[in-house]
Amino acid sequence: FLALKIANVNWQSKQNKAAHHTSDYSSTEAILRRGQAFNITLNLQTTVQFGDNFTFIASTGPSPAESQQTKAIFNLSEEGASGWSATQEPSEPGCMNFTIFSPASAVIGQYKLELQIVSGNKVYSTHLGQFVLLFNPWCPNDDVYMANEKERQEYVLNDSGIIFQGLEKYIQPEAWNYGQFEEGILDISLAILDRSLNHRQDPAVDVSNRNNPIYVSRVISAMVNSNDEKGIVEGKWNGKYCSGTNPLQWSGSVTILRKWYRGRYRPVRYGQCWVFAGVMCTVLRSLGIPTRVITNFNSAHDRNINLSIDKYIDISGKTLNLTEDSVWNFHVWNESWFIRRDLGSFYDGWQVLDATPQERSKGIYQCGPASTRAIKEGDVNLDYDSSFLFAAVNADYVTWIHYSNKRKERIYSDTRKIGKFISTKAVGTNSRVDVTANYKYPEGSLKERQVYRKALKLLGVRSTGKRTKITRPRRRSSVARRRNMTQPAQNPSISGKLILDVSPVIGQDILLTLALRNLTSDFKTIKVKLRASAILYTRKPKAEILQLSRSIKLGSEEVKEISFKISYSQYKNSLMDDRKILVTAVCETKQGASLLVEKDIILQDPFFTIKVLGPPVVHKAVNVQVTFTNPLSEAVTDCVLRAEGSGLLKEQLRITVARMAPMESSTVQFEIIPYKTGTRLLQVDLVCTHFSDIKGFVMLDVAPA
DSSP: OOOOOEEEEEOOHHHHHHHTTOTTOOOSSEEEETTSEEEEEEEESSOOOOOSOEEEEEEESSSOOGGGTSEEEEEBTSOOTTSOEEEEEOOOTTEEEEEEEOOTTOOOEEEEEEEEEEETTEEEEEEEEEEEEEOOTTOTTSTTOOOOHHHHIIIIIOOEEEEEEEETTEEEEEEEEOOTTSTTHHHHHHHHHHTSHHHHHOHHHHHHGGGOHHHHHHHHHHHSBSTTTSOSEEEOOSSOOTTSOOGGGOOBSHHHHHHHHHTTTOOEEEEOHHHHHHHHHHHHHHHTOOEEEEEEEEEEEOTTOSSEEEEEEOTTOOEEOOOSOEEEEEEEEEEEEEOOTTTOGGGOEEEEEOOSOSSOBTTBSOOOOEEHHHHHHTOTTSTTTHHHHHHHHHOEEEEEEEOTTSOEEEEEEESSSSSEEEEEEOTTSSOEEEOHHHHOOOTTOHHHHHHHHHHHHHHTBOTTSOBTTBOOOOOOOHHHHTTOSBOOSSOOSEEEEEEESSOOBTTSOEEEEEEEEEOSSSOEEEEEEEEEEEEOTTOOEEEEEEEEEEEEEEOTTOEEEEEEEEOHHHHTTTOOTTOEEEEEEEEEETTOOEEEEEEEEEOBOOOEEEEEESOOBTTSOEEEEEEEEOOSSSOBOOEEEEEEOTTTOSSOEEEEEOOBOTTOEEEEEEEEOOOSOEEEEEEEEEEOSSSOOEEEEEEEEEBOO
16 A cells, blocks of 8 residues: 555535535635535545545544544544544545535534544554534534524524614614624634633533533623623723723624734723623624524613512602612623523523623623523523523512601502513514513413412512512512502502603703692692603613702692703713613602602614615725714714724724714715625714714625626
């Protein structure tokens, strides 16, 4: 036998990538999916005789071992114990074609492939090259298998999307550039796994666990925040963002991931929940795990998981920091699709993961995967963190007035406020899909009450709502709790609501009406204390804007309306970048009955349009025109227009905008050269020191040349 002399190895990159749905990755490297055959061709320097005792070795990680499934040794035409195999295909003279199969349970990551030939008593070993192996949602035997092709296109291959934000009554779509196929992003995603605590503690065991999407997704949920292991994004929910980027100014994951990687793994400042979820979606999609972004409106952060969120206010309506519980206007997390071998097939499907560092799980800031089925059925004892997520969508919201003599009065208990309009982007379009029914049974239904009682029992929360060893104010029993939607402490004698006359645009005055109704036939004098505060989306008050006191007389069953105004000059210096204001009215009668009325207000974006001037064609320049208006009654300077979009711009584009007079409109034109065909999302934001970012996006269908 003569030794095999190989001139080169053709990894048939184009054909393999097309077959493995990896053509979108910018890398020239072979990127393959597990559980599926791939082809390689060896071009030989000389035509030689050879025996058929060919042995292939595929290995991954720092210390490959067969016992850890990180090394596979397999002979030609025999399936090895590892599940890897190779067959020789017909070929032209001077070359050899092989088909290699990896098992659907293979470890994912960067592999080396070697060929060994035994000739007489000599062993010739040749390095054939490297390849990356990913999860395979197209393979029925893979744990991440997804049967529907349109869903695979959306949850694995779509590199842009929509993250819903705002308020339950004013849901706003915000574009996000996932960019999982952009240059370097897959390498960065693999580097994230190598930076984890698990990998540092025991690299061999960590790599051997990378065949399991449960394990990989949980590690990523810990690594996306910077709290434990120099992860990617540092969270910040207070103060100024001078030493980093304001979380509202990010428009995609690519810049963040590259900054972390190029900055030698220094956490990127700063993120809030949608940033953590956007980055996690990029990383998981790049590794081949079907993933989507979910928004939960009125999301409970229940620190002690007793399914009650208590809010304390003083008699003027000011929020008191007497509890660590909170209700966020919205909270954003992820869902990934895979089976749960650890829990049983009932819990297969969408799994919740949350990279926002809210609570520790097993000592680390990580959350999930928790099966949505477990959350819906109240199986709060199941891995991982299903109790915390059950509370996020199901807790009670109880409001107390805290008097100066330390007396407390429960004035409101709302069993339906938490976990509303749970939203995600639709498959194939940018519209909103409501997935609340995946998380809970209809509010007030018999099944929903049963699930709630089951969860209380599993959590060891007594029916009074007290949890063992945690002293809390008494609550109604869980049975009474689920009868009424909102229940004041006693029968109410007055009712009220705050009405917004028009949806205000930033720069305009806010006109509000408080409508009060006397529910009895008795004459009443009502003291009203009204307060407006600038808040973050976590509903934490950050600055006082306005306080008013009024006295109102109400005759028998009379309705009265009080109008008031919050002027731009009053709110302009207090407003946070979230552009959210919380208005509260505490109404007290002489009889001591209290009523709290609340309204969340978001100031809307001014006029902003994006037009693509002409049909977009790949590798051909096309102009984009952006028109916007200064909404303020003062001149603005130092504005920057930024544009980004996967397949459209390789790096973020920044254009300085000249001074704009009060209420003046301005138009900016720039050029893009699309480098990928298909439906693409172009995001444009106006960043300005005078008001928070104005964001817009437009969809482009890029035609082939």
